[in-house]
Amino acid sequence: MRLPRVKAQHRPHRYGNDRIRIGGAAREISDPDGHVWAALNSMDGTRTPEEVAARLLRTFPGLTEAEATGVVDLLLKSGYVEDAAAPRPEELSLRELERYSRNAAFFRGSGLAPREHGWEAQVRLKRSRVLVFGLGGTGSHTAWALAACGVGEIHCVDHDLVELSNLTRQALYREADIGSPKVDVAVARLAEVNSSVRVTGEARAVECEEDMLDLVRGFDAVAMCADEPAGRGGIRIWANRACLSEKIPWALGGYNGPLVSVAAFTPGGPCYECLTASVDAPLAPGIPVDLGGPDVLAPSAGVSGHLTAQAVIAFLTGIPAASGSYVTGINLIAPDQHVYTRHPAAPDCPACAPDALRAESLGSMAR
Known part of the structure:
Protein backbone atom coordinates (compact mmCIF):
# COMPACT_ATOMS: atom_id res chain seq x y z
CA MET A 1 0.00 0.00 0.00
CA ALA A 84 -5.37 6.58 -1.80
CA ALA A 85 -3.03 6.03 -4.76
CA ALA A 86 -4.86 2.96 -6.11
CA PRO A 87 -5.61 3.32 -9.84
CA ARG A 88 -9.11 3.28 -11.27
CA PRO A 89 -9.98 -0.28 -12.31
CA GLU A 90 -9.87 -0.52 -16.09
CA GLU A 91 -12.83 -2.92 -16.21
CA LEU A 92 -15.21 -0.24 -14.97
CA SER A 93 -16.16 2.75 -17.08
CA LEU A 94 -16.55 6.24 -15.63
CA ARG A 95 -20.30 5.78 -15.91
CA GLU A 96 -20.10 2.53 -13.93
CA LEU A 97 -17.92 4.15 -11.29
CA GLU A 98 -20.63 6.76 -10.78
CA ARG A 99 -23.45 4.23 -10.95
CA TYR A 100 -21.90 1.84 -8.44
CA SER A 101 -20.37 4.40 -6.09
CA ARG A 102 -22.78 3.47 -3.27
CA ASN A 103 -22.04 -0.22 -3.85
CA ALA A 104 -18.34 0.51 -3.51
CA ALA A 105 -18.93 2.39 -0.26
CA PHE A 106 -20.85 -0.58 1.12
CA PHE A 107 -18.14 -3.07 0.14
CA ARG A 108 -15.32 -0.87 1.47
CA GLY A 109 -17.08 -0.56 4.79
CA SER A 110 -18.17 -4.19 5.07
CA GLY A 111 -15.11 -5.96 3.72
CA LEU A 112 -12.13 -5.89 6.06
CA ALA A 113 -9.81 -8.07 4.00
CA PRO A 114 -6.97 -5.93 2.55
CA ARG A 115 -7.53 -5.33 -1.17
CA GLU A 116 -5.64 -3.65 -3.98
CA HIS A 117 -8.29 -0.95 -4.38
CA GLY A 118 -11.85 -0.25 -3.28
CA TRP A 119 -13.51 -1.65 -6.38
CA GLU A 120 -12.50 -5.33 -6.28
CA ALA A 121 -15.95 -6.49 -5.16
CA GLN A 122 -17.69 -4.58 -7.95
CA VAL A 123 -15.27 -5.98 -10.51
CA ARG A 124 -16.02 -9.49 -9.24
CA LEU A 125 -19.74 -8.86 -9.68
CA LYS A 126 -19.17 -7.67 -13.23
CA ARG A 127 -17.21 -10.82 -14.07
CA SER A 128 -19.87 -13.14 -12.63
CA ARG A 129 -22.63 -15.26 -14.17
CA VAL A 130 -25.69 -16.02 -12.07
CA LEU A 131 -28.68 -18.26 -12.74
CA VAL A 132 -32.01 -17.11 -11.31
CA PHE A 133 -34.42 -20.03 -11.42
CA GLY A 134 -38.00 -18.95 -10.84
CA LEU A 135 -39.31 -15.41 -11.40
CA GLY A 136 -42.17 -15.28 -8.92
CA GLY A 137 -42.34 -13.38 -5.64
CA THR A 138 -38.83 -14.23 -4.47
CA GLY A 139 -37.22 -14.55 -7.89
CA SER A 140 -38.44 -11.27 -9.35
CA HIS A 141 -36.97 -9.30 -6.44
CA THR A 142 -33.78 -11.37 -6.52
CA ALA A 143 -33.25 -10.77 -10.24
CA TRP A 144 -33.93 -7.05 -9.89
CA ALA A 145 -31.44 -6.70 -7.02
CA LEU A 146 -28.70 -8.59 -8.87
CA ALA A 147 -29.18 -6.48 -11.98
CA ALA A 148 -29.22 -3.25 -10.00
CA CYS A 149 -26.00 -4.25 -8.20
CA GLY A 150 -24.18 -4.93 -11.47
CA VAL A 151 -23.82 -8.70 -11.79
CA GLY A 152 -22.31 -9.09 -15.25
CA GLU A 153 -24.55 -11.85 -16.63
CA ILE A 154 -27.93 -12.98 -15.33
CA HIS A 155 -29.79 -15.90 -16.87
CA CYS A 156 -33.48 -16.14 -15.93
CA VAL A 157 -35.53 -19.32 -16.16
CA ASP A 158 -39.30 -19.66 -15.69
CA HIS A 159 -42.00 -21.34 -17.78
CA ASP A 160 -45.07 -19.55 -16.30
CA LEU A 161 -47.21 -16.74 -17.69
CA VAL A 162 -47.95 -13.51 -15.82
CA GLU A 163 -51.26 -13.74 -13.94
CA LEU A 164 -53.36 -11.09 -12.25
CA SER A 165 -52.70 -12.59 -8.80
CA ASN A 166 -48.94 -12.22 -9.37
CA LEU A 167 -49.13 -8.42 -9.31
CA THR A 168 -49.47 -8.18 -5.53
CA ARG A 169 -45.84 -9.15 -4.99
CA GLN A 170 -43.89 -9.87 -8.20
CA ALA A 171 -41.98 -6.68 -8.84
CA LEU A 172 -41.14 -6.99 -12.54
CA TYR A 173 -44.66 -7.22 -13.97
CA ARG A 174 -47.49 -4.78 -14.83
CA GLU A 175 -51.17 -5.18 -15.69
CA ALA A 176 -50.31 -4.93 -19.37
CA ASP A 177 -48.07 -8.01 -19.01
CA ILE A 178 -50.87 -10.40 -17.98
CA GLY A 179 -50.80 -13.45 -20.23
CA SER A 180 -47.20 -12.87 -21.37
CA PRO A 181 -44.36 -15.27 -20.53
CA LYS A 182 -42.73 -14.14 -17.31
CA VAL A 183 -39.24 -14.71 -18.62
CA ASP A 184 -39.76 -12.45 -21.65
CA VAL A 185 -41.13 -9.61 -19.53
CA ALA A 186 -38.42 -10.04 -16.89
CA VAL A 187 -35.55 -9.99 -19.38
CA ALA A 188 -36.86 -6.82 -21.03
CA ARG A 189 -37.49 -5.06 -17.72
CA LEU A 190 -34.12 -5.98 -16.21
CA ALA A 191 -32.40 -4.62 -19.31
CA GLU A 192 -34.14 -1.31 -18.60
CA VAL A 193 -32.91 -1.42 -15.01
CA ASN A 194 -29.26 -1.79 -16.03
CA SER A 195 -28.08 -1.72 -19.63
CA SER A 196 -24.55 -2.66 -18.51
CA VAL A 197 -25.74 -6.13 -17.48
CA ARG A 198 -26.28 -8.95 -19.97
CA VAL A 199 -29.67 -10.49 -19.20
CA THR A 200 -30.86 -13.64 -20.95
CA GLY A 201 -33.74 -15.99 -20.34
CA GLU A 202 -35.58 -19.11 -21.35
CA ALA A 203 -39.03 -20.52 -20.73
CA ARG A 204 -37.97 -23.93 -19.55
CA ALA A 205 -39.28 -26.57 -17.20
CA VAL A 206 -36.84 -28.75 -15.28
CA GLU A 207 -38.16 -32.28 -14.92
CA CYS A 208 -35.25 -34.25 -13.49
CA GLU A 209 -31.82 -34.00 -11.90
CA GLU A 210 -30.10 -34.29 -15.30
CA ASP A 211 -32.07 -31.26 -16.55
CA MET A 212 -30.92 -29.28 -13.54
CA LEU A 213 -27.30 -30.30 -13.97
CA ASP A 214 -27.39 -29.19 -17.60
CA LEU A 215 -28.94 -25.88 -16.56
CA VAL A 216 -26.56 -24.86 -13.73
CA ARG A 217 -23.33 -25.80 -15.47
CA GLY A 218 -21.03 -22.83 -16.09
CA PHE A 219 -22.56 -20.40 -13.58
CA ASP A 220 -20.76 -18.86 -10.62
CA ALA A 221 -23.82 -18.98 -8.35
CA VAL A 222 -27.46 -20.07 -8.45
CA ALA A 223 -30.49 -18.35 -6.93
CA MET A 224 -33.14 -21.05 -6.50
CA CYS A 225 -36.48 -19.27 -6.31
CA ALA A 226 -38.75 -21.99 -7.72
CA ASP A 227 -40.67 -24.57 -5.72
CA GLU A 228 -42.14 -26.91 -8.33
CA PRO A 229 -42.03 -29.85 -8.43
CA ALA A 230 -42.28 -29.71 -4.67
CA GLY A 231 -41.59 -32.40 -2.11
CA ARG A 232 -38.49 -33.95 -0.63
CA GLY A 233 -37.52 -35.58 -3.93
CA GLY A 234 -38.24 -32.56 -6.10
CA ILE A 235 -36.52 -29.52 -7.51
CA ARG A 236 -34.59 -28.57 -4.39
CA ILE A 237 -32.95 -31.98 -4.23
CA TRP A 238 -32.09 -31.69 -7.91
CA ALA A 239 -30.57 -28.24 -7.38
CA ASN A 240 -28.62 -29.45 -4.36
CA ARG A 241 -27.06 -32.37 -6.18
CA ALA A 242 -26.39 -30.45 -9.39
CA CYS A 243 -24.67 -27.61 -7.53
CA LEU A 244 -22.65 -30.06 -5.43
CA SER A 245 -21.56 -31.83 -8.60
CA GLU A 246 -20.48 -28.57 -10.27
CA LYS A 247 -19.13 -27.03 -7.02
CA ILE A 248 -21.45 -24.03 -7.35
CA PRO A 249 -22.74 -22.11 -4.31
CA TRP A 250 -26.49 -21.64 -4.27
CA ALA A 251 -29.14 -19.81 -2.27
CA LEU A 252 -32.67 -21.00 -1.63
CA GLY A 253 -35.11 -18.21 -0.81
CA GLY A 254 -38.73 -18.44 0.22
CA TYR A 255 -41.51 -17.57 2.63
CA ASN A 256 -44.12 -19.35 4.70
CA GLY A 257 -46.67 -16.70 5.56
CA PRO A 258 -44.82 -14.02 7.56
CA LEU A 259 -41.75 -16.23 8.08
CA VAL A 260 -39.17 -15.23 5.47
CA SER A 261 -35.86 -17.02 5.09
CA VAL A 262 -32.93 -17.88 2.88
CA ALA A 263 -30.67 -20.90 3.03
CA ALA A 264 -27.17 -20.49 1.61
CA PHE A 265 -25.17 -23.55 0.61
CA THR A 266 -21.48 -23.62 -0.23
CA PRO A 267 -19.80 -26.47 -2.14
CA GLY A 268 -18.05 -27.65 1.01
CA GLY A 269 -21.38 -28.29 2.74
CA PRO A 270 -23.31 -29.07 4.81
CA CYS A 271 -25.86 -29.33 2.01
CA TYR A 272 -29.62 -29.00 1.61
CA GLU A 273 -30.16 -32.67 2.29
CA CYS A 274 -28.22 -32.34 5.56
CA LEU A 275 -30.61 -29.51 6.45
CA THR A 276 -33.73 -31.54 5.73
CA ALA A 277 -32.30 -34.45 7.71
CA SER A 278 -31.80 -32.20 10.76
CA VAL A 279 -35.33 -30.81 10.38
CA ASP A 280 -36.85 -34.28 10.07
CA ALA A 281 -34.91 -35.84 12.96
CA PRO A 282 -37.09 -34.61 15.87
CA LEU A 283 -40.39 -35.15 14.04
CA ALA A 284 -42.68 -38.09 14.58
CA PRO A 285 -42.77 -40.43 11.57
CA GLY A 286 -45.22 -39.32 8.89
CA ILE A 287 -45.39 -35.69 10.01
CA PRO A 288 -44.78 -33.47 6.95
CA VAL A 289 -43.00 -30.13 7.13
CA ASP A 290 -44.94 -27.21 5.63
CA LEU A 291 -42.49 -25.54 3.27
CA GLY A 292 -44.77 -22.69 2.20
CA GLY A 293 -48.09 -21.80 0.63
CA PRO A 294 -50.05 -19.02 -1.08
CA ASP A 295 -50.16 -16.70 1.95
CA VAL A 296 -47.83 -13.83 1.07
CA LEU A 297 -47.65 -10.04 0.92
CA ALA A 298 -45.39 -7.85 -1.19
CA PRO A 299 -43.09 -7.17 1.80
CA SER A 300 -42.53 -10.87 2.54
CA ALA A 301 -41.78 -11.59 -1.13
CA GLY A 302 -39.47 -8.58 -1.29
CA VAL A 303 -37.55 -9.43 1.87
CA SER A 304 -37.21 -13.02 0.69
CA GLY A 305 -35.83 -11.95 -2.68
CA HIS A 306 -33.39 -9.47 -1.25
CA LEU A 307 -32.09 -11.92 1.34
CA THR A 308 -31.51 -14.35 -1.53
CA ALA A 309 -29.74 -11.71 -3.61
CA GLN A 310 -27.55 -10.76 -0.64
CA ALA A 311 -26.50 -14.38 -0.19
CA VAL A 312 -25.56 -14.60 -3.87
CA ILE A 313 -23.62 -11.31 -3.72
CA ALA A 314 -21.68 -12.64 -0.73
CA PHE A 315 -20.82 -15.78 -2.69
CA LEU A 316 -19.50 -13.70 -5.59
CA THR A 317 -17.60 -11.00 -3.72
CA GLY A 318 -16.39 -12.82 -0.63
CA ILE A 319 -17.94 -10.09 1.54
CA PRO A 320 -18.46 -11.46 4.08
CA ALA A 321 -16.05 -14.33 3.66
CA ALA A 322 -17.80 -17.66 3.18
CA SER A 323 -17.91 -19.65 6.38
CA GLY A 324 -20.09 -22.61 5.46
CA SER A 325 -23.79 -23.12 4.87
CA TYR A 326 -26.43 -21.36 6.96
CA VAL A 327 -30.11 -20.43 7.19
CA THR A 328 -31.25 -16.93 8.18
CA GLY A 329 -34.51 -15.04 8.18
CA ILE A 330 -37.13 -13.13 10.11
CA ASN A 331 -40.77 -13.38 11.12
CA LEU A 332 -42.39 -10.19 9.81
CA ILE A 333 -45.13 -10.21 12.45
CA ALA A 334 -42.72 -11.09 15.27
CA PRO A 335 -39.46 -9.24 14.49
CA ASP A 336 -37.83 -10.53 17.67
CA GLN A 337 -37.96 -14.06 16.24
CA HIS A 338 -34.81 -13.88 14.16
CA VAL A 339 -33.88 -17.09 12.38
CA TYR A 340 -30.24 -18.12 12.24
CA THR A 341 -28.75 -21.57 12.23
CA ARG A 342 -25.81 -23.50 10.91
CA HIS A 343 -27.09 -27.02 10.58
CA PRO A 344 -24.65 -29.89 11.07
CA ALA A 345 -23.41 -32.15 8.31
CA ALA A 346 -25.20 -35.49 8.17
CA PRO A 347 -22.50 -38.19 8.23
CA ASP A 348 -24.62 -40.47 6.05
CA CYS A 349 -25.95 -37.75 3.72
CA PRO A 350 -26.70 -39.30 0.29
CA ALA A 351 -25.53 -36.10 -1.44
CA CYS A 352 -22.45 -34.70 0.30
CA ALA A 353 -21.09 -37.39 2.62
CA PRO A 354 -17.59 -38.51 1.55
CA ASP A 355 -18.86 -41.88 0.29
CA ALA A 356 -21.60 -40.21 -1.78
CA LEU A 357 -19.16 -37.73 -3.32
CA ARG A 358 -16.68 -40.47 -4.09
CA ALA A 359 -19.40 -42.51 -5.79
CA GLU A 360 -20.46 -39.50 -7.83
CA SER A 361 -16.88 -38.90 -8.89
CA LEU A 362 -16.48 -42.51 -9.98
CA GLY A 363 -19.77 -42.31 -11.85
CA SER A 364 -18.59 -39.19 -13.71
CA MET A 365 -15.33 -40.92 -14.67
CA ALA A 366 -17.29 -43.89 -15.99
CA ARG A 367 -19.46 -41.62 -18.12
Missing part, protein backbone atom coordinates in the same frame (compact mmCIF):
# COMPACT_ATOMS: atom_id res chain seq x y z
CA ARG A 2 1.53 3.25 -1.13
CA LEU A 3 -0.54 5.99 0.52
CA PRO A 4 -2.74 4.54 3.29
CA ARG A 5 -5.93 6.40 4.10
CA VAL A 6 -8.54 5.51 6.71
CA LYS A 7 -11.75 4.54 4.96
CA ALA A 8 -14.55 7.06 5.38
CA GLN A 9 -16.74 4.26 6.73
CA HIS A 10 -14.21 3.54 9.49
CA ARG A 11 -13.39 6.97 10.84
CA PRO A 12 -11.99 6.45 14.36
CA HIS A 13 -13.36 8.00 17.54
CA ARG A 14 -11.47 8.33 20.78
CA TYR A 15 -13.17 7.08 23.96
CA GLY A 16 -11.55 8.07 27.20
CA ASN A 17 -7.77 7.90 27.15
CA ASP A 18 -7.26 4.30 26.20
CA ARG A 19 -9.87 3.17 23.64
CA ILE A 20 -10.61 3.79 19.97
CA ARG A 21 -13.86 2.88 18.31
CA ILE A 22 -13.79 2.25 14.57
CA GLY A 23 -16.97 3.72 13.06
CA GLY A 24 -18.37 1.33 10.45
CA ALA A 25 -16.83 -1.77 11.99
CA ALA A 26 -18.24 -0.96 15.45
CA ARG A 27 -15.10 -2.39 16.99
CA GLU A 28 -12.91 -1.12 19.78
CA ILE A 29 -9.13 -1.03 19.91
CA SER A 30 -7.24 -0.82 23.16
CA ASP A 31 -4.71 2.02 22.83
CA PRO A 32 -3.41 3.08 26.27
CA ASP A 33 -0.32 4.79 24.88
CA GLY A 34 -1.97 6.62 21.97
CA HIS A 35 0.19 4.97 19.30
CA VAL A 36 -2.71 3.65 17.22
CA TRP A 37 -4.65 6.91 17.42
CA ALA A 38 -1.65 8.86 16.19
CA ALA A 39 -1.04 6.40 13.34
CA LEU A 40 -4.67 6.49 12.22
CA ASN A 41 -4.68 10.27 12.16
CA SER A 42 -1.48 10.22 10.09
CA MET A 43 -3.07 7.92 7.51
CA ASP A 44 -4.79 10.63 5.47
CA GLY A 45 -3.63 9.52 2.02
CA THR A 46 -0.66 11.87 1.85
CA ARG A 47 2.01 9.76 3.58
CA THR A 48 3.64 6.43 2.83
CA PRO A 49 3.70 3.70 5.51
CA GLU A 50 7.35 4.55 6.15
CA GLU A 51 6.48 8.21 6.67
CA VAL A 52 3.68 7.31 9.08
CA ALA A 53 6.11 5.17 11.10
CA ALA A 54 8.69 7.97 11.10
CA ARG A 55 6.07 10.40 12.38
CA LEU A 56 5.24 8.00 15.22
CA LEU A 57 8.91 7.89 16.21
CA ARG A 58 9.05 11.69 16.35
CA THR A 59 5.82 11.90 18.38
CA PHE A 60 6.79 9.13 20.81
CA PRO A 61 10.57 9.27 21.47
CA GLY A 62 10.43 6.13 23.62
CA LEU A 63 9.02 4.04 20.77
CA THR A 64 11.41 1.73 18.94
CA GLU A 65 11.51 1.53 15.16
CA ALA A 66 10.26 -2.07 15.28
CA GLU A 67 7.31 -1.03 17.47
CA ALA A 68 6.37 1.88 15.20
CA THR A 69 6.56 -0.32 12.12
CA GLY A 70 4.50 -2.97 13.90
CA VAL A 71 1.68 -0.51 14.63
CA VAL A 72 1.60 0.61 11.01
CA ASP A 73 1.69 -2.95 9.66
CA LEU A 74 -1.14 -3.97 11.98
CA LEU A 75 -3.35 -1.17 10.67
CA LEU A 76 -2.46 -1.90 7.04
CA LYS A 77 -3.73 -5.46 7.53
CA SER A 78 -6.82 -4.47 9.52
CA GLY A 79 -9.06 -3.56 6.56
CA TYR A 80 -9.77 -0.13 8.05
CA VAL A 81 -7.53 1.66 5.56
CA GLU A 82 -7.30 1.85 1.77
CA ASP A 83 -4.69 3.01 -0.72
